Every structure is written in C-alpha cells, then in structure tokens.
Amino acid sequence: MLTKGGCPKTALSIKDALEALEGRWKLLILFALSAGNKRFKQLSKEVPGITDKTLSKELKNLEANKLIQRTVHATFPPTVEYAITAHGKSLEKVMDELHYWGLTHRKEIIGK
Amino acid sequence: MLTKGGCPKTALSIKDALEALEGRWKLLILFALSAGNKRFKQLSKEVPGITDKTLSKELKNLEANKLIQRTVHATFPPTVEYAITAHGKSLEKVMDELHYWGLTHRKEIIGK
Numbered sequence: 550m551l552t553k554g555g556c557p558k559t560a561l562s563i564k565d566a567l568e569a570l571e572g573r574w575k576l577l578i579l580f581a582l583s584a585g586n587k588r589f590k591q592l593s594k595e596v597p598g599i600t601d602k603t604l605s606k607e608l609k610n611l612e613a614n615k616l617i618q619r620t621v622h623a624t625f626p627p628t629v630e631y632a633i634t635a636h637g638k639s640l641e642k643v644m645d646e647l648h649y650w651g652l653t654h655r656k657e658i659i660g661k
Numbered sequence: 662m663l664t665k666g667g668c669p670k671t672a673l674s675i676k677d678a679l680e681a682l683e684g685r686w687k688l689l690i691l692f693a694l695s696a697g698n699k700r701f702k703q704l705s706k707e708v709p710g711i712t713d714k715t716l717s718k719e720l721k722n723l724e725a726n727k728l729i730q731r732t733v734h735a736t737f738p739p740t741v742e743y744a745i746t747a748h749g750k751s752l753e754k755v756m757d758e759l760h761y762w763g764l765t766h767r768k769e770i771i772g773k
Contacts, residue, residue, distance in 0.1 A: 559692070559760050560689060560692055560693075560709075561763075562759075562760050562761075562763030562764045562767060563688060563689065563692060563756060563759050563760050563763055564685065564689060564709075564763070565763040565766055565767050566759040566760070566762050566763035566766060567685045567688060567689070567759065567763075568685060569763075569766055569770070571684070571685055572683070573676065573679040573680055573683055576675060576679060577672060577675065577676060577679070580671070580672055580675060581672075597672070597676075614766075614770060615769060615770060636765075636766075636769050639762060639765055640762060642758045642761075642762070643755070643758045643759055643762050644675060645758075646754045646755045646757075646758045647674075647675050647678040647679065647755055648671050648674050648675050648678070649674075649754075650678050650751060650752060650754070650755050651673075651674030651675055651676070651677040651678035651679075651681075652674045652677075653748075653751060654677055654678060654681055654726075654748075655674065655677050657727060657748050658681070658726060658727060
C-alpha cells in the first residue's frame with residue numbers, strides 16, 4: 550500500500566493535486582463537464598449552490614491549470630462554451646474513488 | 662466509466678467527500694498519521710507549511726468526522742496522541758489516486 554510510511558515525495562504529489570483541486574467546487578464543475586460541453590448558465594444551474602462570481606473565478610483557475618478549455622464561437626452574439634480537457638479527464642479515477650468514499654462516509658457519519 | 666453522464670446522485674456523494682476533506686490540509690494530516698500515531702508537535706513538523714492554529718482546528722474537524730482518534734494518556738503530565746481510524750484509512754485509495762494524478766499534473770503544468 551502506497552500511503553503506508555508517509556513518504557515525503559508522495560506527500561509532495563498529493564499536495565500538488567490538492568492545490569490544483571482546492572475547494573469544494575473544482576471537481577464538481579469537472580464532473581458536470583464530463584457529461585458534455587456546457588455554457589456558463591448551464592454550469593451555474595448544474596453545480597448545486599455555486600454563485601456566478603465563484604463559478605467565474607473557478608473556471609479561470611481550471612483553465613489556467615489546463616483542466617478545461619474555453620472556446621468562443623464566432624456567432625452573433627458570440628457564444629462561449631466550456632469543455633473538459635484530456636488532462637481534466639485524467640481525474641476520472643480520483644472522482645470515482647471520491648464517489649465511493651463519499652458513499653461510505655455518508656453511511657458512517659450522516660447515517661443515511 | 663462512472664463519471665460519464667454527470668449523474669446528480671454521484672455528484673452528491675462527491676460533494677459529501679469534498680466537504681469532509683475540504684482544504685489542503687486534512688488529507689496531508691491523514692497521510693502523516695498513516696505512517697503511525699503521532700503527537701501534536703510531530704504532526705506540526707511533518708505537515709509542511711501548516712500553522713499550529715490551523716493544525717489544531719483541522720484535528721478537531723477530523724475527529725468530528727471520525728477520521729482520527731485523539732487519546733489522552735494518563736502520564737504526568739498527560740500526553741495526547743493522534744491516530745488514524747479505520748474510516749480514515751478507508752481514504753487510502755483516494756490518496757493513492759491523488760498521488761498518481763499529482764505526479765501527472767506536475768509534469769503537465771509545472772514541468773518537472
């Protein structure tokens with residue numbers, strides 16, 4: 550088991566990952582985008598509880614980390630669409646494990 | 662693949678997990694404890710960059726979420742020790758996946 554021993558190099562890469570994914574929103578936004586490309590308003594509806602200001606900030610951060618791509622289409626008026634990148638998709642296993650653990654945690658703590 | 666489709670129920674359990682693990686510190690503390698029981702001062706040294714105030718707050722939160730156990734030993738003066746619980750250990754796979762992804766992310770973004 551990898552995490553036995555508390556190796557400092559493993560801690561460093563876990564820290565990198567946690568910094569890129571910090572907060573409760575980024576993975577939820579990526580999760581929504583994993584179902585298909587979306588516009589800002591769609592994301593705002595599909596990520597429960599997020600404000601437009603926070604969504605805007607998180608989208609910029611996700612783009613800077615190459616986890617999503619923002620495309621401006623040359624329509625009139627211009628339309629903007631967000632898509633998950635291959636690097637963003639590489640988080641799938643992390644999301645899967647978080648999902649399974651979230652289920653256990655709900656049973657353990659919330660009791661339903 | 663589980664995360665395809667953006668199912669709301671999956672989003673809920675991911676949200677539960679992210680709320681329990683919110684911030685950059687909790688998993689790093691659990692990671693340090695996965696190597697063995699520790700006292701406050703040891704943790705403070707082993708989790709790079711954490712302040713004592715934050716560590717104290719995070720330990721309380723981890724205890725409330727049943728992820729760690731705090732034991733007071735009847736020595737003189739009393740000594741306090743922190744241990745990871747079985748529920749905390751169940752995060753191992755999440756930590757493994759974060760570790761692997763953190764390595765990829767470092768290559769992709771930080772370039773080293």
